[in-house]
Amino acid sequence: MKVYPTQQIRNIALVGHGGTGKTTLAEAMLFNTGATKRMGKVDDGSTVSDYLPEETKKKFTISTALIPCEHRDHKINILDTPGYADFYFEVCGAVRAVESLVCMFSASSADVEVQTQVVWEDYPDIPKLAFINKMDREHADFYKVLNAMKETFSDIIVPAQLPLGAEEDFKGIVDLISMKAFTFEAGSGKKNEVEIPADMMDDVETYRMELIEAAAETDDDLLTKYLEGEDLTNEEIMQGIKNAVRSGSAVFVFCGSALNNIAIDPFMDFIVECAPTPDSHPLVQGKDLQAEPFSAQVFKTIADPYIGRLSLFRVFTGTLKADSLVYNANKEKEEKIAQISILVGKEQLTVPEVAAGDIAAVAKLSTTATGDTLTIKSNPVLIDPIEFPEPTYSVAITPKSKGDEDKLSGALQRIMEEDPAIRFEKNAETHQNVLTTMGDSHLDIIMEKFSNKYGLEVEIEEMLIPYRETIKTSVEVEGKHKKQSGGHGQYGHVWIRFEPHDEHFTFEEEVFGGAVPRNYFPAVEKGLQEAMQEGVLAGYPVTNIKATLYDGSYHSVDSSELAFKMAARLAFRKGMEAAKPVLLEPIVNVEIEVPDAYMGDIIGDLNSKRGRVLGMEPSGKNQIIKAQVPAAEMVRYTIDLKSMTQGRGKFKMEFDHYEEVPAQDAEKIIAQAKQQREEK
Structure with a gap:
C-alpha cells in the first residue's frame, strides 16, 4: 500500500448496535476496492476484521479492527468497532483516531437501537453519517427508521438517498444530490443508471428540498440565494453539503444492503468527496499539520x-x-x-x-x-488522554491448578495491556483475586483468552464481601495467661476496658503503681492488634475499638512479652463476647444515570436492595440518582441495570463507610461464614 498525503486520507469509525452490519459494510467496501477477491461473511467467520478466535466463535466483533480501503486515489481508514455494551471501551479508543462516525441502523428495526443511540449522544460534536443497512431484509422500512432517528435525536437529519424498493424488491437508490437513480447487481455491486420511478417523484422533490436547505444553511451567501428563491447550482449544493458534514450541522442518511453489496459504492464516493479531512480533527484544527513537530x-x-x-x-x-x-x-x-x-x-x-x-x-x-x-524529545507534545469507561462488574478468579498463580499474573498483565477496561487487585481482606470488567460478555471473552491464548484454566469464585465486626457497649474484662508447673513458666495478667470508638483502633494505658511494667505495654497492644484480625461472630476483622489497659499483675521471673500478648488476646475475646458484638458491612455511594422512563424501576430496585436514595438531578435527557447501598447488594448490579434499562443505564460506585448489618441479615451471614469455616 502506498503512502498517502494528508488531504487524501479519510478516517471513519463504523459504530452502532450489534448486528446492524458494521463488519459486513467494511467487508463490502474492501471488496469493491479490489483488496479482496470475495466478500467474507460474519456467519462463516471469514471476514477480514473479525479474525480473533473469540470473534469467529461468537460471530460478533469484540475488538476494533483497522480496515484501510483505497478508493478513487484516496485512502479510507475504516475502524470497525464492536456494537455490544461490554466492549464500548473499544469505541472510545477508535473515536479518538477519526474525524467522523458512520452510525449504522437496521432497516427492519422500528426504533433506534440502544448502542447506536448511546454512541451518538456520547459524541455530540463529532460529524456523523448515517447508513440504514439491511434494506433487503423482511420488514425493512427506510422511512420508519428515518422518522425514528428524527424523533430520537435533535440533529438535523437529511436523506441523501431514497431506496428503490424494499425487502426482497430492494434494488438500488435514488441519489438526491445528482437526481439520478441506480440499481445494483447483488454481490458484484455493479451499478446501472435507471429512470427515477414516477411514483417516487413527490418524495424525491420533498427530500431534495430538505437536502438543499441543509446545504444552504452552512453559508450566508447560499442561504440568501436560497431564501430569495434562486436555484443553487450542483456545485453550490455540493459545497454546502461538504460544509454541513464537516461542521456536523447536519447528518446525511444513506441506505443499502452491505451483505448483497447494494448501494455501497456511492456511499464510498460520498466519504471521499464530503467526509471531514484529517486537519479538521478537534486536536489539530487551525494547525499546519506538516509544519508542526511529530x-x-x-x-x-x-x-x-x-x-x-x-x-x-x-x-x-x-x-x-x-x-x-x-x-x-x-x-x-x-x-x-x-x-x-x-x-x-x-x-x-x-x-x-x-x-x-x-x-x-x-x-x-x-x-x-x-x-x-x-x-519528539526536542519539542514534545502531550495529547489529552482517552477517556475509557470504568469497569463495574467484579468477580473473584483463581487458577484451576494451584501452581499457576504466576502464570495467571503474567497472562493478566498481557491482557490488561490491550484492554483498558479491566482492573485487577489482590484484596487484602478477602485474599481473593478480584477481576473487574464491563460485564458478563466481557468476562466470558477474558476467560476464553486465558484458555486460548495462554493455555490457562481459570475458575470464577463467589465474591467475598469484606465484612467487619465491632462492639456496641463498654466492658471491663480480665485476661490471665498462666502456665507455672516448675521451672521457667509463663505469666501475664491484664485488665482492659473496651469501648466503641470512631477510629479503627486506639490503645491507651492507665496503669498505676507498676501493676504491669511499661516494657510489656507494646506486647499488650500487639496482642490486641493480632486478635482483632478475627472477630467472635463470623471471624471477620474487628474495627472501631478503643482498648485501655488499666490494671493487671506480673511475675518477676515468669512474665514475658509473649505471656502478656496471650493475656491480651484472652481479654480481647472475652471482651468482644461481652460488649454486644455486631456485624458491619461496607456501604457504597452509587450514581446511576438512566432515562426518565426507568426512574420508577430503578428506585424500586434500590429499595429492595436496602439502598437509601439521597437525591436526584437532571443530566440532559437523563436523570442521575444518588444513593447509598450495601456493597453485597451491588455485586451483580452491572447485569441488573442492563436488564432493567435495556442497556441504556450506567452507574459508578465507590466505597463510603461501614454500617451495622440488620439483625436478620447478620444471622444469615454469620451462619454462612461458620459453614465455610467448617468446610475448610
Whole structure:
C-alpha cells in the first residue's frame, strides 16, 4: 500500500448496535476496492476484521479492527468497532483516531437501537453519517427508521438517498444530490443508471428540498440565494453539503444492503468527496499539520503471546519514518521505531513512513501503552488522554491448578495491556483475586483468552464481601495467661476496658503503681492488634475499638512479652463476647444515570436492595440518582441495570463507610461464614 498525503486520507469509525452490519459494510467496501477477491461473511467467520478466535466463535466483533480501503486515489481508514455494551471501551479508543462516525441502523428495526443511540449522544460534536443497512431484509422500512432517528435525536437529519424498493424488491437508490437513480447487481455491486420511478417523484422533490436547505444553511451567501428563491447550482449544493458534514450541522442518511453489496459504492464516493479531512480533527484544527513537530497517540494495543505488543496509533502532526526514535511524553522515555505497518485486519503491510492524519501500527514498543503520546524529545507534545469507561462488574478468579498463580499474573498483565477496561487487585481482606470488567460478555471473552491464548484454566469464585465486626457497649474484662508447673513458666495478667470508638483502633494505658511494667505495654497492644484480625461472630476483622489497659499483675521471673500478648488476646475475646458484638458491612455511594422512563424501576430496585436514595438531578435527557447501598447488594448490579434499562443505564460506585448489618441479615451471614469455616 502506498503512502498517502494528508488531504487524501479519510478516517471513519463504523459504530452502532450489534448486528446492524458494521463488519459486513467494511467487508463490502474492501471488496469493491479490489483488496479482496470475495466478500467474507460474519456467519462463516471469514471476514477480514473479525479474525480473533473469540470473534469467529461468537460471530460478533469484540475488538476494533483497522480496515484501510483505497478508493478513487484516496485512502479510507475504516475502524470497525464492536456494537455490544461490554466492549464500548473499544469505541472510545477508535473515536479518538477519526474525524467522523458512520452510525449504522437496521432497516427492519422500528426504533433506534440502544448502542447506536448511546454512541451518538456520547459524541455530540463529532460529524456523523448515517447508513440504514439491511434494506433487503423482511420488514425493512427506510422511512420508519428515518422518522425514528428524527424523533430520537435533535440533529438535523437529511436523506441523501431514497431506496428503490424494499425487502426482497430492494434494488438500488435514488441519489438526491445528482437526481439520478441506480440499481445494483447483488454481490458484484455493479451499478446501472435507471429512470427515477414516477411514483417516487413527490418524495424525491420533498427530500431534495430538505437536502438543499441543509446545504444552504452552512453559508450566508447560499442561504440568501436560497431564501430569495434562486436555484443553487450542483456545485453550490455540493459545497454546502461538504460544509454541513464537516461542521456536523447536519447528518446525511444513506441506505443499502452491505451483505448483497447494494448501494455501497456511492456511499464510498460520498466519504471521499464530503467526509471531514484529517486537519479538521478537534486536536489539530487551525494547525499546519506538516509544519508542526511529530505527534501521535496510541489508541489501541494488541497483545499477542508470540509477536508481543502491537500499538495502533493515529498521527496528528508531522511525519513518522521507519528506523527512527520517538519520545513517549507520558513515560518520558524514548522508543525505537523499527518497521511501520499498515494493518488490514490481522495482515501487516510494511510502509516506509506515515503522514499526518494516517493510522498505522508499530510492534514491540517497550513502555508505550494505550493513550500514550509519541512525539519528539526536542519539542514534545502531550495529547489529552482517552477517556475509557470504568469497569463495574467484579468477580473473584483463581487458577484451576494451584501452581499457576504466576502464570495467571503474567497472562493478566498481557491482557490488561490491550484492554483498558479491566482492573485487577489482590484484596487484602478477602485474599481473593478480584477481576473487574464491563460485564458478563466481557468476562466470558477474558476467560476464553486465558484458555486460548495462554493455555490457562481459570475458575470464577463467589465474591467475598469484606465484612467487619465491632462492639456496641463498654466492658471491663480480665485476661490471665498462666502456665507455672516448675521451672521457667509463663505469666501475664491484664485488665482492659473496651469501648466503641470512631477510629479503627486506639490503645491507651492507665496503669498505676507498676501493676504491669511499661516494657510489656507494646506486647499488650500487639496482642490486641493480632486478635482483632478475627472477630467472635463470623471471624471477620474487628474495627472501631478503643482498648485501655488499666490494671493487671506480673511475675518477676515468669512474665514475658509473649505471656502478656496471650493475656491480651484472652481479654480481647472475652471482651468482644461481652460488649454486644455486631456485624458491619461496607456501604457504597452509587450514581446511576438512566432515562426518565426507568426512574420508577430503578428506585424500586434500590429499595429492595436496602439502598437509601439521597437525591436526584437532571443530566440532559437523563436523570442521575444518588444513593447509598450495601456493597453485597451491588455485586451483580452491572447485569441488573442492563436488564432493567435495556442497556441504556450506567452507574459508578465507590466505597463510603461501614454500617451495622440488620439483625436478620447478620444471622444469615454469620451462619454462612461458620459453614465455610467448617468446610475448610
